[in-house]
Amino acid sequence: MFARHVSALVFRLPMKRSAQPATASKSPRTRHAKDVPARARTQPEDGKPRTPGQEEGADRRHEILEIAAELFAERGYRATSIRDIAERAGLLAGSLYYHIRSKEALFVEIHNTALAAAAMRIHNALEDVTDPWARLQAACLEMLEIQLNSGSLTLPIMNNLRSVPTSVRDVLIQQRDDFEKIFRGLVADLPLDRNIDKNLYRILLLSLLNSADGWFREGRLSREEIAEQILRIFRH
Amino acid sequence: MFARHVSALVFRLPMKRSAQPATASKSPRTRHAKDVPARARTQPEDGKPRTPGQEEGADRRHEILEIAAELFAERGYRATSIRDIAERAGLLAGSLYYHIRSKEALFVEIHNTALAAAAMRIHNALEDVTDPWARLQAACLEMLEIQLNSGSLTLPIMNNLRSVPTSVRDVLIQQRDDFEKIFRGLVADLPLDRNIDKNLYRILLLSLLNSADGWFREGRLSREEIAEQILRIFRH
DNA sequence: CTTTAATTCTAACAAATGTTTGGTTGTGAA
DNA sequence: TTCACAACCAAACATTTGTTAGAATTAAAG
Numbered sequence: 040m041f042a043r044h045v046s047a048l049v050f051r052l053p054m055k056r057s058a059q060p061a062t063a064s065k066s067p068r069t070r071h072a073k074d075v076p077a078r079a080r081t082q083p084e085d086g087k088p089r090t091p092g093q094e095e096g097a098d099r100r101h102e103i104l105e106i107a108a109e110l111f112a113e114r115g116y117r118a119t120s121i122r123d124i125a126e127r128a129g130l131l132a133g134s135l136y137y138h139i140r141s142k143e144a145l146f147v148e149i150h151n152t153a154l155a156a157a158a159m160r161i162h163n164a165l166e167d168v169t170d171p172w173a174r175l176q177a178a179c180l181e182m183l184e185i186q187l188n189s190g191s192l193t194l195p196i197m198n199n200l201r202s203v204p205t206s207v208r209d210v211l212i213q214q215r216d217d218f219e220k221i222f223r224g225l226v227a228d229l230p231l232d233r234n235i236d237k238n239l240y241r242i243l244l245l246s247l248l249n250s251a252d253g254w255f256r257e258g259r260l261s262r263e264e265i266a267e268q269i270l271r272i273f274r275h
Numbered sequence: 276m277f278a279r280h281v282s283a284l285v286f287r288l289p290m291k292r293s294a295q296p297a298t299a300s301k302s303p304r305t306r307h308a309k310d311v312p313a314r315a316r317t318q319p320e321d322g323k324p325r326t327p328g329q330e331e332g333a334d335r336r337h338e339i340l341e342i343a344a345e346l347f348a349e350r351g352y353r354a355t356s357i358r359d360i361a362e363r364a365g366l367l368a369g370s371l372y373y374h375i376r377s378k379e380a381l382f383v384e385i386h387n388t389a390l391a392a393a394a395m396r397i398h399n400a401l402e403d404v405t406d407p408w409a410r411l412q413a414a415c416l417e418m419l420e421i422q423l424n425s426g427s428l429t430l431p432i433m434n435n436l437r438s439v440p441t442s443v444r445d446v447l448i449q450q451r452d453d454f455e456k457i458f459r460g461l462v463a464d465l466p467l468d469r470n471i472d473k474n475l476y477r478i479l480l481l482s483l484l485n486s487a488d489g490w491f492r493e494g495r496l497s498r499e500e501i502a503e504q505i506l507r508i509f510r511h
Numbered sequence: 512c513t514t515t516a517a518t519t520c521t522a523a524c525a526a527a528t529g530t531t532t533g534g535t536t537g538t539g540a541a
Numbered sequence: 542t543t544c545a546c547a548a549c550c551a552a553a554c555a556t557t558t559g560t561t562a563g564a565a566t567t568a569a570a571g
Contacts, residue, residue, distance in 0.1 A: 099548080113437065114437060114438070115351070115353065115437040115438035116438075117351065117353040117354050117438055118353050118437070118438045120527075120528065120529085121528075121529060121530085122527085122528080122529095130548090130549065130550080131549075131550060131551080132528095132529080132530085133530075133531075133532090133549090133550075133551080133552085133553095134548075134549050134550065136529090136530065136531075137547085137548060137549070138548090141529080141530080142529065142530090201349070201350060201351040201354070201438075202350070202351035202352075202353055202354045202437075202438045232507070234507060235504065235507055235508065236496065236504055238495075239495075239496065239501065239504050240504075240508065242490045243483055243490075243505065243508065245490075246482070246483055246486050246489065246490050247479055247482055247483060249486075250482050250485075250486055253482065254478045254479075254481075254482050259474075259475075260472065260475065265475065268471065268472055268475050268476075269479065271468075271470060271471055272471065272476065272479065272508070272509060272511075273508060275508075335518085356557075356558065356559085357558080357559060357560085358557085358558080358559095366518090366519060366520080367519075367520060367521080368558095368559080368560085369519085369520075369521080369522085369523095369560075369561075369562090370518075370519050370520065372559090372560065372561075373517085373518060373519075374518095377559080377560080378559065378560090
């Protein structure tokens with residue numbers, strides 16, 4: 040879901056390659072050097088390869104990032120192997136290391152990229168809204184759609200941080216804080232009761248939204264209705 | 276945290292063994308057959324060994340369950356290896372299989388046990404409270420303490436379900452539904468506005484509490500104050 | 512003491528993991 | 542054609558994983 044939305048802002052195109060005929064599931068020793076075309080790009084250098092003249096060759100890399108993001112989102116960091124990602128991308132495990140430096144670096148890049156894209160989406164959704172409560176509701180709605188629409192990339196990952204190596208996790212929570220600043224501003228503008236702790240208020244709200252893919256059930260209420268209900272509860 | 280509370284109800288005693296002198300970290304081939312005493316118990320049979328005459332021998336098993344639960348809670352299912360658990364329990368990986376049938380069975384048992392204990396704690400906390408809002412607040416407070424006090428065993432696990440094998444996960448969400456029934460009853464008694472969806476109301480509240488260990492920061496507000504704040508928001 | 516059973520260790524196993532190295536293929540430019 | 546290079550494969554590597562089998566240790570009971 041998020042894949043398709045984020046890609047419009049940050050990544051390029053969603054999966055074009057069709058996930059390999061599944062014949063090479065148990066024995067990848069079979070020769071299949073014909074079904075995967077190739078493209079032109081320059082060398083990897085400190086992580087991501089640089090695009091030469093035009094912004095042309097980075098296509099394949101974005102595909103891989105999206106595929107990896109989708110798998111990380113639904114299975115978690117540890118439960119997603121390099122070989123899983125490679126198979127979905129239509130190549131062998133080792134070949135992935137032409138595009139990425141390591142599994143950890145891949146995860147960090149996905150996380151940061153998606154987080155930045157989400158921040159921009161929310162920013163855009165708030166552009167024409169002035170009323171504080173309306174702004175909060177618009178942000179909630181956008182947040183819900185980011186997580187629930189068709190792919191689930193960004194923030195579901197944020198809940199999985201427990202399975203992520205501590206070295207990686209430290210980098211991520213930093214980026215997460217930056218993201219929270221948006222909501223800090225939103226809550227600051229609300230005419231809330233003096234007895235309500237605005238810090239906790241924001242944390243609770245964000246906690247709800249971040250775990251949306253954990254409790255959302257398709258078919259019940261729409262995203263708009265849920266955002267409306269959330270504000271009906273949080274409004275005073 | 277949760278370890279110490281649950282153990283009073285379900286398990287026996289928290290860790291007596293002192294986590295092995297860390298000398299056997301890189302080379303567990305060293306002979307250390309003197310530092311770990313043994314106890315008397317009967318054969319394992321379909322998972323857990325049965326206690327003979329008195330309820331005596333199950334002690335060691337409870338220690339292991341607690342140790343495993345603590346590790347699962349803080350690192351997640353996949354990031355916690357059998358050898359990690361064994362080392363903390365003061366024995367080698369293979370020896371664990373005298374007490375458990377498999378890693379999956381261990382996780383399921385821990386999850387169910389802790390969930391049942393949490394349900395009982397909340398039930399007890401509600402015994403003398405009659406006012407609907409007061410009951411909800413008491414339940415919130417108990418829920419917070421279950422997750423935040425000193426160990427974090429039960430429900431933090433529930434957020435990690437993404438890294439758990441699907442076969443195991445199906446069993447767990449069943450037990451989770453049973454747990455939600457408590458809150459379903461609590462919310463049903465509330466004099467809520469007609470426009471508020473009670474189902475979503477409960478789901479949002481539970482989502483908050485379940486992820487409490489994700490947002491709680493020690494030193495800020497106390498558990499009681501947080502429960503009070505939550506109800507200040509959710510009350511209408 | 513011997514017997515018996517409970518608990519742990521030793522030692523391996525097959526499979527899965529992240530990663531590296533060197534070769535192979537295709538494509539566009541010279 | 543030749544050259545260069547991007548993109549991939551093939552094959553291995555060193556670990557780590559869950560798990561098992563059998564031998565050793567321990568302590569209690571006879």
